[in-house]
Amino acid sequence: MDDLRDKYLNAIAAAEDEAALEELRVQALGKKGEISLKMRELGKMTQDERKEAGPKLNALKDEINAALAAKREALADAALDERLRAEWLDVTLPGRPRPSGSIHPVSQVTEEVTAIFADMGFSVAEGPQVESDWHNFDALNIPGHHPARAEMDTFYMHRADGDDRPPHVLRTHTSPVQIRAMELAGAPLRVICPGRVYRADYDQTHTPMFHQVEGLAIDRDISMANLKWCLEEFVKAFFEVDDVELRFRASHFPFTEPSAEVDIRCSWQGGTLKVGEGDDWLEILGSGMVHPKVLMAGNIDPAYWQGFAFGLGIDRIAMLKYGIPDLRAFFDSDLRWLRHYGFSALDVPTLRAGLSR
Ligand code: PHE
Numbered sequence: 001m002d003d004l005r006d007k008y009l010n011a012i013a014a015a016e017d018e019a020a021l022e023e024l025r026v027q028a029l030g031k032k033g034e035i036s037l038k039m040r041e042l043g044k045m046t047q048d049e050r051k052e053a054g055p056k057l058n059a060l061k062d063e064i065n066a067a068l069a070a071k072r073e074a075l076a077d078a079a080l081d082e083r084l085r086a087e088w089l090d091v092t093l094p095g096r097p098r099p100s101g102s103i104h105p106v107s108q109v110t111e112e113v114t115a116i117f118a119d120m121g122f123s124v125a126e127g128p129q130v131e132s133d134w135h136n137f138d139a140l141n142i143p144g145h146h147p148a149r150a151e152m153d154t155f156y157m158h159r160a161d162g163d164d165r166p167p168h169v170l171r172t173h174t175s176p177v178q179i180r181a182m183e184l185a186g187a188p189l190r191v192i193c194p195g196r197v198y199r200a201d202y203d204q205t206h207t208p209m210f211h212q213v214e215g216l217a218i219d220r221d222i223s224m225a226n227l228k229w230c231l232e233e234f235v236k237a238f239f240e241v242d243d244v245e246l247r248f249r250a251s252h253f254p255f256t257e258p259s260a261e262v263d264i265r266c267s268w269q270g271g272t273l274k275v276g277e278g279d280d281w282l283e284i285l286g287s288g289m290v291h292p293k294v295l296m297a298g299n300i301d302p303a304y305w306q307g308f309a310f311g312l313g314i315d316r317i318a319m320l321k322y323g324i325p326d327l328r329a330f331f332d333s334d335l336r337w338l339r340h341y342g343f344s345a346l347d348v349p350t351l352r353a354g355l356s357r
Contacts, residue, residue, distance in 0.1 A: 001056055004034065005063065012067045018075060021068055028064050035061055099335055102342025106211055106330060109318040110194045112349045112356065113213050116237045117192045119351050120230060122215065125184075125191040127177035129198070130157060133166040135176035139297035140255040148254055153200035155208075170198035174214035175255060178290070178309055181216060182298025187305040189218040194314065205327050211314035218290065218300065218307030224248075224258070227287055227308035235264055235284075239275040239321060240355060247281055256288025256309060273320055282320070285312040321356070 008028050015021045028035045039057055042050050114124060127135070142148045155170040177193035185191075193214040200208055217226065228248065235244045245265040253259045262285050267278020287310035292302035315327055322341060324330075329337050349355040 001053075001060060004028075004038075005060055008064050009067055012064070012071050015071060015075075018072065021072055021075070025064075025068055029061060035064070101345070102338050103345055103347075104330075104338065105318045105322055105324065105341050105343070106314060108343045108349065108356070109314050109321065110211065110213070112238060113234075113312070113314065113317075114192065114194065115349050115351055115355065116234055117215065119237075120190075120233065122190045122192045122217070125177055125181040125193045126195060127171070127174075127180045127193065129171055129196055130168050131171035131176050133169055135179050136169050136171050136173075139179045139294065140175050141291050141293045141297075142254045146254060155198050155200060172199055173197050173311055174212040175309070175311060177214055178216045178255075178294065179298050182218070182295070182300050187218045187300045187307075188220075189216060189307070191216050202328075204325075205316075205319075207315075207327055207331055209331070210327070213312050213314055215310045215312070216290070216307060217309075218295070218305050220305065222307045224260075224289060224308065227289075227310065230308075231262060231285070231287070231310065235275075237351065238317065238355070239264075241276045244276045249283075251286065251288075253286055253288055255291050255294045256286075257291045259286070259288035261286050262310075272323060275320070284317060284320075285310050287311070 008024065011024050012021065015024060025033075027033055030036065035057065039061075042054055042057070045053060118124075136154075137143075137146070137149060152172040154172050157168040157170070159165065159167045174193045174195050174197060177191075177195070181189060181191045181193065191214075193216075194211065195213075196209055197212050198209050199206070202208055215230070217230070228246070232244065232246055235246060236242065247263040247265070248260040249263060251259045251261040261283055263281035263283050264275055265278065266276070266280050266282050267274045268280055269278060273282075287308065290307045290309050295302040295305060295307075315330055318324065318330075319327060324341055343356075
């Protein structure tokens with residue numbers, strides 16, 4: 001019995017892995033194990049012999065089981081130690097910088113414009129980018145033969161063969177949202193409509209997709225004076241200057257009468273643009289009093305209501321405010337450009353906290 005004990009306890013102590021331990025367990029305690037066979041022999045013994053050998057064999061069996069369990073645990077601990085050593089990680093090493101996103105100047109400027117007009121009581125309206133020919137043109141007093149249709153370099157959508165309704169267009173301006181807002185809410189009305197517009201044009205200051213914000217105010221006695229005040233307040237707030245001079249230049253749009261294009265006084269001294277000083281003028285928007293036919297298209301009675309509208313290029317004023325020379329880069333998704341011109345996601349523009357600071 002002592003020989004058996006020595007044999008197994010030594011073998012268990014020397015076992016190198018779980019599999020070796022299992023093999024030893026089977027050898028000693030399995031069905032045909034050495035100790036199991038000995039236990040079976042108890043039956044052939046005399047009462048006295050059995051009394052002596054039985055407890056000893058049981059004790060040996062327990063001892064071997066305990067040794068197996070202890071060794072199993074020791075092996076597991078060693079394996080864990082080994083893993084902890086191998087998979088060790090220096091958490092004090094500096095992290096690898098990953099590209100992080102920023103707010104695109106177009107989004108930033110859209111938020112800035114929205115904050116300024118919201119403060120004047122305008123709400124935000126939206127319309128579809130794939131627009132009906134009627135909303136984009138006819139309702140805005142641009143009938144089928146009108147040269148403005150050709151001038152706009154419109155993208156036309158495809159109609160199925162045999163469908164001879166006029167094709168939808170990618171809206172060429174945000175003005176169709178005027179009609180949709182009038183249809184939806186009626187008068188009185190004060191909305192701005194920021195969004196994407198499309199024209200087939202591509203150079204340093206034109207991209208086939210760009211952004212506009214439309215403004216529309218309708219009430220009983222809205223006049224050009226209200227338009228002028230609103231735009232002056234807007235430009236001062238947007239360019240964050242106390243004084244700006246605006247120039248209203250007579251112009252023509254089919255959907256406004258009278259119409260005016262608006263320039264701001266600026267200087268290009270030293271190659272950088274300064275708003276509010278100097279002898280240059282820079283065109284920033286189109287505007288005018290809403291044409292009676294346009295009010296009618298929006299189900300508003302022009303005998304009773306009148307209003308002003310304006311349309312402003314968002315990308316254009318973003319270039320001006322933040323000194324960005326090439327419009328095409330706006331849509332290249334170049335991370336280096338975005339890192340340079342982008343804004344922090346946490347600096348939401350508000351009039352209280354500052355627009356761009
Ligand atoms: N829709 C015109 C454009 O895209 C701008 C505009 C809007 C002019 C509203 C007058 C009134 O050029």
